[in-house]
Amino acid sequence: xxxxxxxxxxxxxxxxxxxxxxxxxxxDAVRLLVSTGDGEVDRRFADLPTLLRAGDLLVVNDSATVxxxxxxxxxAGEFLLxxxxxxxxxxxxxxxxxxxxxxxxxxxxVGDRFxxxxxxxxxxxxxxxxxxxxxxxxxxxxxxxxxxRGRPIRYGHLAEVRPLADYQxxxxxxxxxxEMPSAGRPFTxxxxxxxxxxxxxxxxxxxxxxxxxxxxxxxxxAAVPIYPEPFEVPVATVEAIAAARCRGGRIFAVGTTVxxxxxxxxxPGGLRPGRGFTRLYLHPGRSVRAFxxxxxxxxxxxxxxxxxxxxxxGADRLESAYRGAAARGYLWHEFGDSxxxxxxxxxxxxxxx
Amino acid sequence: MTARRRADAPxxxxxxxxxxxxxxxxxxxxxxxxxxxxxxxxxxxxxRREAAQLLAVGGRPIEVAGDVARADxxxxxxxxxxxxxxxxxxxxxxxxxxxxxxxxxxxxxLRALERIYRTNVVAPVALVQELRPLLAxxxxxxxxxxxxxxVGGYPGWGGYGASKAALDLVSRTLAHxxxxxxxxxxxxxxxxxxxxxxxxxxxxxxIADRPLPEVTVPxxxxxxxxxxxxxxxxxxxxxxxxxxxxx
Numbered sequence: 001x002x003x004x005x006x007x008x009x010x011x012x013x014x015x016x017x018x019x020x021x022x023x024x025x026x027x028d029a030v031r032l033l034v035s036t037g038d039g040e041v042d043r044r045f046a047d048l049p050t051l052l053r054a055g056d057l058l059v060v061n062d063s064a065t066v067x068x069x070x071x072x073x074x075x076a077g078e079f080l081l082x083x084x085x086x087x088x089x090x091x092x093x094x095x096x097x098x099x100x101x102x103x104x105x106x107x108x109x110v111g112d113r114f115x116x117x118x119x120x121x122x123x124x125x126x127x128x129x130x131x132x133x134x135x136x137x138x139x140x141x142x143x144x145x146x147x148x149r150g151r152p153i154r155y156g157h158l159a160e161v162r163p164l165a166d167y168q169x170x171x172x173x174x175x176x177x178x179e180m181p182s183a184g185r186p187f188t189x190x191x192x193x194x195x196x197x198x199x200x201x202x203x204x205x206x207x208x209x210x211x212x213x214x215x216x217x218x219x220x221x222a223a224v225p226i227y228p229e230p231f232e233v234p235v236a237t238v239e240a241i242a243a244a245r246c247r248g249g250r251i252f253a254v255g256t257t258v259x260x261x262x263x264x265x266x267x268p269g270g271l272r273p274g275r276g277f278t279r280l281y282l283h284p285g286r287s288v289r290a291f292x293x294x295x296x297x298x299x300x301x302x303x304x305x306x307x308x309x310x311x312x313x314g315a316d317r318l319e320s321a322y323r324g325a326a327a328r329g330y331l332w333h334e335f336g337d338s339x340x341x342x343x344x345x346x347x348x349x350x351x352x353x
Numbered sequence: 354m355t356a357r358r359r360a361d362a363p364x365x366x367x368x369x370x371x372x373x374x375x376x377x378x379x380x381x382x383x384x385x386x387x388x389x390x391x392x393x394x395x396x397x398x399x400x401r402r403e404a405a406q407l408l409a410v411g412g413r414p415i416e417v418a419g420d421v422a423r424a425d426x427x428x429x430x431x432x433x434x435x436x437x438x439x440x441x442x443x444x445x446x447x448x449x450x451x452x453x454x455x456x457x458x459x460x461x462x463l464r465a466l467e468r469i470y471r472t473n474v475v476a477p478v479a480l481v482q483e484l485r486p487l488l489a490x491x492x493x494x495x496x497x498x499x500x501x502x503x504v505g506g507y508p509g510w511g512g513y514g515a516s517k518a519a520l521d522l523v524s525r526t527l528a529h530x531x532x533x534x535x536x537x538x539x540x541x542x543x544x545x546x547x548x549x550x551x552x553x554x555x556x557x558x559x560i561a562d563r564p565l566p567e568v569t570v571p572x573x574x575x576x577x578x579x580x581x582x583x584x585x586x587x588x589x590x591x592x593x594x595x596x597x598x599x600x
Contacts, residue, residue, distance in 0.1 A: 088578015091386070093571075110385045111411035122411070124385040124574075128567040135574055137386050228571060228596070264595045276597035277575050 013298065013326045016336035019166050020186075028188045031337040033298070033325045035313065037344040040321050042328065045186040045338050048295075054199030055249030057240060059291065061181040061257045062204040064172035066143075067150030067164055068179075068211075072096065072121070074114025076106050081116040082153050083142070084133060084178050084210035085229060093127060093227065094136050095211050101156035103213060105132055117149035127227060132213070143175075153178055153211060167334075176208030176230065182334035183255030183296045203240035207231040207257040207278075226304055228277035231261040235273045241290075242271075250292040250343060256299075256308050262290035283307040284315055294341040298325065298332045313341050363413065364491075365437045367391040367430060367484070369421050369476075370447030372399040374548035375498065377406075378566040379444055382573055384412025391415045391433045393426070393447065421447050421476040422468075431483045440487040442577075445477035445520075446498045448513070453553040455509030466512050473516035478523055485534065492535035494581050497524045499540045499588065510554070521588060528586030537581030543569050544592030568592060 016023075020030050028046040043051065052058075072081040080100070085093045096106045108114070112123045120139040127133035152167045169184035170192070192202065208230045241251055253259045263282060265274035266289045281304060282288070294312050299305040309318050321339070330337045366383045370376040372394035380390050384407040392407065394400040397418040407414035415433050419426030434440040449472035451465050477497055481488075488495065499521050502514030524540035531538060545551060547563040572591035576584065579598060587599050 086578075087571075087574040091574055091578055093574070110381075111409070122385075122387065125382055125570055128565070128570055135382075135385075135570070228575070265597075273600065274595070274597050275600075276595055277571075278595040280594050 013300065013322070013332040014329065015333045016331040017333075018160075019162075019335045026188060027186045028191045030186050031330055033321065033330060033337065033339045035317065035321050035339065035341045036346050037342075040324055043340075046188075046191055048191065048340070049194045049198045049200065051340060051342070052195070052198070052200050052252070053250070055244065055247045056200045056252060057244035057249055058195070058200065058202045058252050058254055058295070059237065059241070059258050059262065060169075060171045060184045060187075060202060060204050060254040061207050061261070062171045062173040063177040063181055063206050063208045063257070064175040065152060065164065065167040065177045065180045066175050067146050067152055069151045069153045070116045070119075070145065070149055072114055072116040074108070074112065076108065076114075079104075079106055081121070081136070082178065082211050082213075083146070083150075085208065085227070086142070086176070087135070090137050090139065090142070091124070092136055092138060092142070093133055093210065095133055095213055097213075100154055103132065108134065117145040119145050130227060133211075133227065152180075155213065171202075171204060173204070174206045174208075176206075178211050179209050180334055181207070181209055181255050181257045183257075183338070185334065186338055201240065201244070203237040205231065205233050205237055205258055205261040207261045209257060226279045226281050228279040229257075229260075230276070231264060231278050232275040233261055233265045233271070233273050238271050238273050251290070252293040252295050252340075253291040254295045256296060256305055259288075259291065259294065259308060259312070263288065266290040281307070282311045284310045286311055288312055292343045293346075294339075296339055296341075297334065298322070298330060298336055298339055300332055362438060363387050363389045364441040365389045365391065365434060365439050366442040366444065367393070367434060367440060367480075368444040368446055369393045369480070372396070372403045374550060375543055375546060375566040375569065376444070376446040377403055378569060379446065379573060380407055380412075380414075381410060382570050383442070384414065385410045387411060388442075389413040389415065389437055391417060391430060391437070393417045393419070393421060393430060395420050395447075420472075421480065422471045424479070427476070427480055427483050430480065431487070434484060434487050439491050440484055441491045441493045442496065443480065443484055443488060443493065444496045444498070445480060447476070448473050448498065448550065449516075450550050450553055451512045453556050455513070455554055457509060458511040461512050469512050469516045470519070473513070474519045474523065477520060481527060481531075485531070485536070488531075488536045489534035492581070493537075494577075495524075495527065495531075495536060495538040496576070497521075497538070497540045499524075499542045501542050501544065501590075503542070524588070525586055532582075532585065537585035539576065539584050539586075540588040541572075541576070542588065542590045544590060564592075572596060 030045050032043040032045045034041045068083040070081045080097045082095045122137045124135040167180040170187045260280050264278040264280045366388045368380050371380045371392035404414040404416045449469045500517040502510040503517035521540045528538040545563045546566045569591040
């Protein structure tokens with residue numbers, strides 16, 4: 001059974017420690033695990049046009065990754081300030097860490113002052129229930145400081161410094177994600193051309209991801225709050241979804257961020273445009289209303305992601321799919337392989353390659 | 354020179370009912386950002402202890418003890434803000450719950466009902482009257498603390514709930530009336546919290562399953578980050594799954 005509380009029993013999966021480009025592959029050459037009502041088949045991401053139908057709509061996240069990790073210095077010494085979410089002018093939620101592989105906690109108290117890049121910073125308070133996240137007030141131009149001194153946020157499993165471009169998807173328009181919305185990473189211009197040629201269209205939402213700091217996620221976290229993230233579901237996307245449904249097309253969310261944005265503004269009257277912050281927590285027992293299928297990465301034992309996936313796929317189906325994928329050498333994490341979950345009723349596609 | 358100092362001076366927030374519970378949470382969050390907090394509460398002892406906490410997180414607290422239902426207390430609050438030279442935020446948080454346990458309306462003591470309205474409806478309006486010129490100068494914000502009881506119709510909560518429903522309408526009306534002064538007005542339902550007031554509503558019962566008022570801190574961070582004109586006239590739920598900016 002997959003869900004909150006079972007993450008401790010979730011096996012460890014092989015991780016991609018480098019982008020596919022450095023493994024000699026194109027972005028869209030990563031493997032694609034395809035879950036149908038009948039079980040799983042193995043494909044490549046580039047096979048996507050043959051796995052979808054004319055009229056289908058892909059909804060992607062157009063948030064761009066920012067270099068959110070700033071060098072910081074204060075009474076405690078040198079540390080990293082990973083900026084998670086901008087709440088308002090100068091007010092950020094952030095995770096102070098000793099280093100890439102050393103999370104802390106740091107001895108920072110409310111009212112303490114320090115420097116982050118060239119900015120004066122001040123600790124405002126802790127995030128309720130997640131004390132490793134602090135609200136900080138930054139004086140000065142945060143975006144410019146990020147551009148000059150910031151690095152993409154990374155953790156222990158990716159020790160190497162990589163250029164920001166490695167953390168951008170082809171859809172990146174609106175800067176603001178602390179970490180890459182990775183489900184869209186394998187898309188390439190030529191793949192988009194082939195999707196369009198098949199009559200498959202693309203619409204976008206925006207959801208700026210906060211920090212994930214994997215190694216600090218507690219194993220059993222039913223009671224752990226999800227922190228809110230900024231999102232926008234634009235009018236044009238609501239219209240594109242309505243048009244797709246009208247022509248009998250199916251809606252595919254590309255990534256858990258898209259799921260959260262869409263489910264945040266869907267109500268009894270259907271999907272509506274919206275903008276704000278969401279901390280929607282999708283879990284088994286909560287219905288999924290805004291989309292039919294999901295295209296996403298392979299998720300590790302962070303229970304909020306697992307719970308979301310279990311809500312979409314069903315816990316048993318997800319567990320058997322993941323165990324099979326692990327046995328067949330699929331790679332986990334943001335530079336790893338992908339997973340297409342077709343609606344239950346979809347027949348196994350005929351051989352695509 | 355004087356004008357420049359004033360523009361550079363720390364922002365000022367006035368919070369009623371600041372010595373405990375939600376008021377204390379908001380006061381500490383603002384003090385941590387460097388606001389000068391004018392903290393009001395009925396009794397001086399707890400207010401002094403709270404002011405010490407605000408000082409410890411780097412704020413510059415000013416204590417004004419007394420019941421906001423009294424005109425002389427409201428005047429002292431205005432004088433405190435005038436001495437600081439500005440007022441950016443007024444949080445009408447002080448609230449009167451009524452008798453504990455909560456009586457049904459058919460048996461509600463009428464003097465207690467009047468007292469609830471004086472504190473929860475008349476005092477916030479009176480404070481706005483008192484502070485409007487200062488708020489206008491800073492193009493400030495007013496936050497009125499409401500309750501889910503304002504819309505719930507919960508048995509026993511009729512006195513308190515009706516007063517908060519009235520305060521919600523006060524907020525919406527003020528949002529229109531004060532727009533020309535550049536003042537923004539919102540109403541916030543903080544949700545159930547583990548506070549002394551909530552305990553008084555459920556005497557003898559455990560309220561340990563309710564979150565502490567700190568649970569609302571991210572909401573205040575979000576609300577104060579929004580363009581005040583965009584949110585004015587709207588009602589928010591601090592513990593909701595999403596906080597949306599009105600279209």
